[in-house]
Amino acid sequence: MAENNSSRGWIIGLAIVVAVAIGAYFFLTSAPEPEIPPVVSEPEPEPEPKVDLEPEPEPETADTGEQEPAAEPERELPPLNESDEAVRKDLLSLAPDGALGRWLVSDEVIRKWVAAVNAASSGQMMAKNRPYNSPPGSLVVEKEGATGMVLSEENYQRYDTPVRLLANMNNDAAMRLYRFWYPRLAEAFAELGMQDKxxxxxxxxxxxxxxxxxxxxxxxxxxxxSVYYKFADPKLEKLPGVHKLMIRLGPDNAGRVKAKLRELQSELQQFQPPRQ
Known part of the structure; x- marks a missing residue:
């Protein structure tokens, strides 16, 4: 059960992998509002002349209503080789106060996320060229008896922050990101040469x-x-890397992750990707 520093980052990745690399609502444009003609008030009628010949009141100035601001121009999808800055900014928008900033790489962002998704689809976790930065820390264990060791429940707390970021991620914003960037995600995936998928x-x-x-x-x-810890149970040790990670999260965190993934799965199943 070798645990390298990629595990917690992978949970952050899962949030974005699933919804993918992938601007929140700020880049979306709405249909332009219809123009509103200016509203002009009619001048007050002149009063009847009085005996003392008071000066006539001046007519009121026309009151022009303000027009609705023009809609922002539609955002253009940047080329894949020029997408890093834009896609990273969009990813940061999935969490408040730039909380994802320390986790995310800034180069080849889309290609690295595509490779991470492809690996995760077969249960594997990438050891190199990951789309997220490795956090500090290591596996927490407890002694049991003279020679026995067990996975400490303190270990689960190491994953609280990334799991919370995933659980609080706005599904609608993530799906808008996914739809917007999908052509570039598909382009990067095509570079892997798997034409049947x-x-x-x-x-x-x-x-x-x-x-x-x-x-x-x-x-x-x-x-x-040797250097790394492994599950004593051979059946657990043979599990794919993604399953081992879910076990290391602890039952509560794993439950929150699965609940969020089911929400995203429901949204993603309704999406029909454009043909390339």
Whole structure:
């Protein structure tokens, strides 16, 4: 159960992998409002002359109503090779106060996310060229008896922040991002040479893999035959990397992740990607 520093970053990735790399609502344009003609008030009628011949009141100035501001111009999709700055800015918009900033890389963003999704669709986690930065920290274990070791429940707290960011992510904003960037995601996926598959299919498969992660009774026994810890149970050790990660999250965090993924899955299943 070798755990490198990619695990917590991968949860952040899952939020964005699923909804993908991928501006929040700020770039969306709405239909322009119809122009509103200026409203002109009629001048007050002149009063009847009085005996003392008071001066006539001046007519009131025409009151012109303000027009609605013009709609912003439609946003253009940048070329894949020039997309890093724009897509990273869009990704940052998925969480408040730039909370995703320290997790996200700034180069080859779309290509790296596409590769991460493709790996996750088969249960694997990328060790190199990841689209997120590795956080500090290591696996937390507890001693059990003279030689035994178990996965500490303190370990679950290491994942609280990325899981919270995922759970609080706005689904509508994420889906708008996904639709906007999908042509570039598909373009990057085509570079992998898998002509019988689509990127959208791989996203849905990645979600299915995570949702299929088993629930495991605690305490979880560990062994350390070399540098890395492994699950003592051979069946657990043979699980795909995504499933091992879900176990390391702890039951509460894993439940929150799965609940969010089901919401996104429902949205994504209604999306019909354009033919390339």
């Amino acid at each position: 689509t990127f959208h299919d791989q996203v849905l498969k990645a979600i299915d893999v995570a949702l299929d992660a088993p629930e495991v009774d605690r305490p979880i026994q560990l062994v350390r035959p």
